[in-house]
Amino acid sequence: MSLECFRQLTQLLPHTPAVLATVIHVKGSVPREAGAKMILTLDRIFFTIGGGAGEGKVIQQAKTVLETGEPQLVQIDLTGSPNQLQEGICGGKMQIWLQRWQGSESLTLAQQIVDLLQSGHSLTLTTPLSPHQSPFLTSAHPLIPPSPHPLTPPPTYTETLHPPPTLLIIGAGHVGEQLAKVAHLAGFQIWVQDDRPDWANPDRYPQANQIFREPIAQILDCLQPQSQLYVALVTRGYLFDLEALTVLLQKQIPCCYLGMIGSKKRVRQVYQAIEQTGIEAAKLKTLYAPIGLDIGALTPEEIAVSIVAELIMVRRGGSGRSLSCRL
The missing domain is CATH 3.40.50.720 (NAD(P)-binding Rossmann-like Domain)
Structure with missing residues (x-):
């Protein structure tokens, strides 16, 4: 669903900022895989990272990210432990990274991803898990310009996006x-x-x-x-x-x-x-x-x-x- 997700972003960003929620780590039995995504705006939600109370927690946190622009890492515990029972009992744990996308830079990146996927190319999207850096593409593809790298890179989440079957x-x-x-x-x-x-x-x-x-x-x-x-x-x-x-x-x-x-x-x-x-x-x-x-x-x-x-x-x-x- 990567293509549909970023295509949706290209439709939203000219009019409103949006929070992209990405599952960056999973352990055990969970409803969605690493890389699953959800988009949230002030009044709409697109796609899902699994539903239930865990997703409800992400939605609440996303409202703060949408307002402040500060990314957040959300921990979802689905093990059914007594102190986390309200989040679910699938048996595993999930980490979700929330980041606000807005403005021309984010729109350009989303459109670039859509264009590459539509043309049948796979690509690598790197998301710094840092408050002050934006996602960027890392690939030898000629359509992707080189991205600046900090001297001391923060932890990152790197995923390969493939064109849809x-x-x-x-x-x-x-x-x-x-x-x-x-x-x-x-x-x-x-x-x-x-x-x-x-x-x-x-x-x-x-x-x-x-x-x-x-x-x-x-x-x-x-x-x-x-x-x-x-x-x-x-x-x-x-x-x-x-x-x-x-x-x-x-x-x-x-x-x-x-x-x-x-x-x-x-x-x-x-x-x-x-x-x-x-x-x-x-x-x-x-x-x-x-x-x-x-x-x-x-x-x-x-x-x-x-x-x-x-x-x-x-x-x-x-x-x-x-x-x-x-x-």
Whole structure:
């Protein structure tokens, strides 16, 4: 969510200062990871660092930071100890750094981060844990000017921000439309490919950064630079699946995930046709088909949830098992 967070800052800072809350250290079981962020202004809150009483404490402290401009380090104890029970009982501890962003310098930095992430570049953001120094970028990228360093540097929090994963939805039908909505909420950058203008258009896909109406073979140059490419085939028919899969497998487009919708019979037909083209059968073993996790989904909306659940599982390294514990 780094891109969305800093994009939100670029929208806020021309009008109002904002406090950026960043989780800089975690220990044990906690609701969010190091690097998670929340933005607070006088009257609005964007994103979350975990919710509950712990986040409530951060919100209260952020009001002071917003007023004084003095950064603060907030300790959240979620171990459930008697003197900290009100903050939560997840089992761990968190440290959150609160810093006010305001003015042209902060806006320039936020816009620079957005531009780099949107162009597919990773970057390193260093935040001095000091009252008198601002965050800065440290990278050899030519778009980032060198930052001055103090003779005696304070403790810092350094994080690498990566561009969001890209989900290429091949097929702009009913499932694709719902998939774009759910995947966008889950933090994916949305691309859509379909040859039908009545379906593949910004009105139906307002979340899409790119809409392609050309055949798959003609957009390969756009796919190659994507370091985190996920592809979901939700086309209107067997021949469209076959065309897209043949191109992607023959050209060896690197995908973190390649999945195809359809019945087991349809999947087998595609596999058989693919093998006749001379593509190695081993390459088909990396394909997620039929697509999605088995949650009994029937409607396009439910199928979209099933697919995105599988995307998240692959991205985060989950197991797909139920989290229920029988006590």
